[in-house]
Amino acid sequence: MNASADVGLLLRGLHEPLRIDEGRWDRLLRLGRVSGLHARLAATNLDNPALTAVVRRHLLSAQRMAAYRTQMLRAELFRLAPLVTDDFPVIVLKGAAYVLQQRRLSVGRFVSDVDLLVPRPQLRTMESRLLDAGWRAEKLEAYDERYYRDWSHETPPMRYPGSTLELDLHHALTPVTGSLAFDPASLFARSEAIPGTPFRALCAEDQVLHACVHCFHDGELDLRLREVVDIDGLLRAFAEAPGFSARLRQRAAELGLERPLWYGLHFAEAWLGCLPAHELKASLPPPGALARRSMDALVPLSMLPSDPDFPPPMRVAIARTLLRSRYQWLRMPPHLLFPHLLRKSWRRLRARADANGQADGMP
Amino acid sequence: MARSARMAKLNYRLIEVGAARLAVFSPIESFHEHLDIVYPHQDLLEDEDFADVRVSLLPGSRWRPGGRQVSLWSEGLRPFEPYPLHSALPLFEWGSNWLLARRLNAYLLFHAGVVARGERAVLLPAAPGAGKTTLSCALHLAGWRFLSDEFGVVDPESGDILPMVRPAPLKNRSIEIIGERPGAVLGPRFPKTRKGDVAHFVPDRDSFDQRHRPATPALIVFPRFAAGAKLSHAPVPPAQAAMRLGLNSFNYESLGPVGFAALVALARRTPAYELVYGDVDAAIDRIDTLFASAPR
Numbered sequence: 001m002n003a004s005a006d007v008g009l010l011l012r013g014l015h016e017p018l019r020i021d022e023g024r025w026d027r028l029l030r031l032g033r034v035s036g037l038h039a040r041l042a043a044t045n046l047d048n049p050a051l052t053a054v055v056r057r058h059l060l061s062a063q064r065m066a067a068y069r070t071q072m073l074r075a076e077l078f079r080l081a082p083l084v085t086d087d088f089p090v091i092v093l094k095g096a097a098y099v100l101q102q103r104r105l106s107v108g109r110f111v112s113d114v115d116l117l118v119p120r121p122q123l124r125t126m127e128s129r130l131l132d133a134g135w136r137a138e139k140l141e142a143y144d145e146r147y148y149r150d151w152s153h154e155t156p157p158m159r160y161p162g163s164t165l166e167l168d169l170h171h172a173l174t175p176v177t178g179s180l181a182f183d184p185a186s187l188f189a190r191s192e193a194i195p196g197t198p199f200r201a202l203c204a205e206d207q208v209l210h211a212c213v214h215c216f217h218d219g220e221l222d223l224r225l226r227e228v229v230d231i232d233g234l235l236r237a238f239a240e241a242p243g244f245s246a247r248l249r250q251r252a253a254e255l256g257l258e259r260p261l262w263y264g265l266h267f268a269e270a271w272l273g274c275l276p277a278h279e280l281k282a283s284l285p286p287p288g289a290l291a292r293r294s295m296d297a298l299v300p301l302s303m304l305p306s307d308p309d310f311p312p313p314m315r316v317a318i319a320r321t322l323l324r325s326r327y328q329w330l331r332m333p334p335h336l337l338f339p340h341l342l343r344k345s346w347r348r349l350r351a352r353a354d355a356n357g358q359a360d361g362m363p
Numbered sequence: 364m365a366r367s368a369r370m371a372k373l374n375y376r377l378i379e380v381g382a383a384r385l386a387v388f389s390p391i392e393s394f395h396e397h398l399d400i401v402y403p404h405q406d407l408l409e410d411e412d413f414a415d416v417r418v419s420l421l422p423g424s425r426w427r428p429g430g431r432q433v434s435l436w437s438e439g440l441r442p443f444e445p446y447p448l449h450s451a452l453p454l455f456e457w458g459s460n461w462l463l464a465r466r467l468n469a470y471l472l473f474h475a476g477v478v479a480r481g482e483r484a485v486l487l488p489a490a491p492g493a494g495k496t497t498l499s500c501a502l503h504l505a506g507w508r509f510l511s512d513e514f515g516v517v518d519p520e521s522g523d524i525l526p527m528v529r530p531a532p533l534k535n536r537s538i539e540i541i542g543e544r545p546g547a548v549l550g551p552r553f554p555k556t557r558k559g560d561v562a563h564f565v566p567d568r569d570s571f572d573q574r575h576r577p578a579t580p581a582l583i584v585f586p587r588f589a590a591g592a593k594l595s596h597a598p599v600p601p602a603q604a605a606m607r608l609g610l611n612s613f614n615y616e617s618l619g620p621v622g623f624a625a626l627v628a629l630a631r632r633t634p635a636y637e638l639v640y641g642d643v644d645a646a647i648d649r650i651d652t653l654f655a656s657a658p659r
């Protein structure tokens with residue numbers, strides 16, 4: 001029994017009920033927890049008659065936690081709804097959109113934050129509406145504040161007092177300083193109203209592209225397997241719609257997002273056997289051999305869970321550092337990037353020294 | 364971790380505490396000796412199947428200035444700050460309880476001590492510091508069956524309470540208060556942990572052997588220790604009891620309608636009292652009286 005065989009089983013279990021013994025379920029639930037997919041396992045397996053009582057209890061537990069988080073998300077959206085008026089569009093991104101649109105992939109999907117997209121000219125208006133209504137911004141150092149304001153594509157995270165969810169206000173899907181930056185105007189033009197709510201959602205093609213950009217061009221590497229599972233879920237949901245593939249291809253070319261789309265399709269196919277991804281990928285220009293080989297080596301190491309019995313091996317840490325560097329490289333031009341990284345490393349060292357000082361004599 | 368250990372299957376030590384099964388791997392010998400002391404009734408089990416919590420306690424660098432540390436690893440992650448190497452047991456007990464509280468949502472979990480006579484249980488829900496661990500241990504030494512000092516595990520389907528028989532972490536002055544009582548068995552004392560000095564009280568073999576025997580809630584007592592206080596008790600009406608039970612639950616909110624229904628049913632059919640005490644023996648006598656008068 002090795003880790004990669006178990007990861008394969010985990011991925012299979014997201015789409016079909018499994019017939020495995022308790023020992024195997026033990027491993028699978030651990031891998032599911034560490035990748036945030038245990039409630040997805042529950043969605044396909046809770047009615048599985050082959051489950052023993054203890055395994056069923058754990059799936060039930062995961063399902064209840066995911067349902068609770070979704071309920072908290074609905075409460076947050078309920079509070080947000082009165083702030084959305086006719087003067088400018090407010091788009092809900094990712095998890096919140098999947099829930100409001102009642103997509104199948106939202107069942108058992110853990111929601112951790114709410115992401116809103118508004119036109120840049122209205123960013124301040126929306127921000128002050130939120131502050132007036134009680135949301136509070138996280139206290140940041142002046143440098144971090146500037147990083148968000150000038151070089152990023154979102155405001156510093158906000159939170160409603162007592163809420164478990166963070167709210168991120170975006171004015172673009174990609175960092176404004178990055179090589180993938182594009183004018184977000186067409187996102188609004190093509191967005192769709194979500195019936196029964198004042199919110200809008202990205203059109204199907206843009207939802208897929210956003211999931212790909214977020215997965216392969218964002219700094220956080222934990223739980224990224226979840227993002228590929230999202231891409232797979234979206235593609236399966238949209239594949240039936242007439243003309244979807246052609247529109248997605250065209251849209252990726254328009255926005256200059258063919259590369260992240262290719263990687264999204266590639267890993268959705270490789271890890272989840274996503275058939276629509278297989279067909280689409282063939283019609284896109286592939287990345288160069290070197291880029292492709294390095295991504296094939298680094299992405300599985302850093303995004304798939306490693307053996308849960310052991311601390312992650314050194315090669316995982318190295319792969320994550322390399323991917324994070326790639327992300328920073330794509331995100332900021334060198335004259336901004338190097339001073340930024342220097343400052344961050346200096347602060348990390350200082351924080352570590354502080355923590356060590358405090359830990360002494362404090363069990 | 365040595366390469367050879369990586370290839371081999373880890374040799375987990377299994378501990379069955381009733382409502383949950385724990386598996387722990389550690390190369391630290393003193394930790395295993397401590398486990399022998401605080402889980403003296405646990406037979407050796409073959410590790411072949413399922414555990415609710417599976418963790419490793421691994422030592423940190425030998426060369427760390429300020430002393431060697433131990434970390435708790437769960438699914439390849441370290442959810443907590445490391446402890447000093449000799450405090451592996453408190454880290455394991457505290458950390459595994461934290462993990463259990465997050466993943467046993469098939470049950471309604473109260474922050475409560477539980478003792479029973481046969482299959483009739485007293486639930487003692489309280490916030491940390493209210494003396495619930497001390498009182499649970501004292502009741503056990505006075506002849507009550509020990510189900511838990513920390514988790515009131517309620518099965519929402521049957522309404523029964525399931526035992527979670529683990530060593531009870533006594534803190535600071537409680538170590539003497541309980542340790543001096545006849546029959547008390549305590550593990551080693553761990554000085555200056557995050558919660559002060561800690562020593563684990565070991566429940567007796569009878570309670571451990573009955574760890575799979577559920578009990579029906581017969582009485583709810585909200586205890587509150589106040590130094591020098593005169594003993595007093597007051598009935599808590601069901602609606603209020605429900606509110607206070609909710610406040611003392613780990614997962615009442617996240618269970619949604621299931622939690623609400625189970626909590627209301629429990630508060631409706633179980634008499635509840637508030638008990639303020641300054642003397643443990645007087646509190647035990649009063650709980651005996653209230654228990655005797657509770658409807659069967």
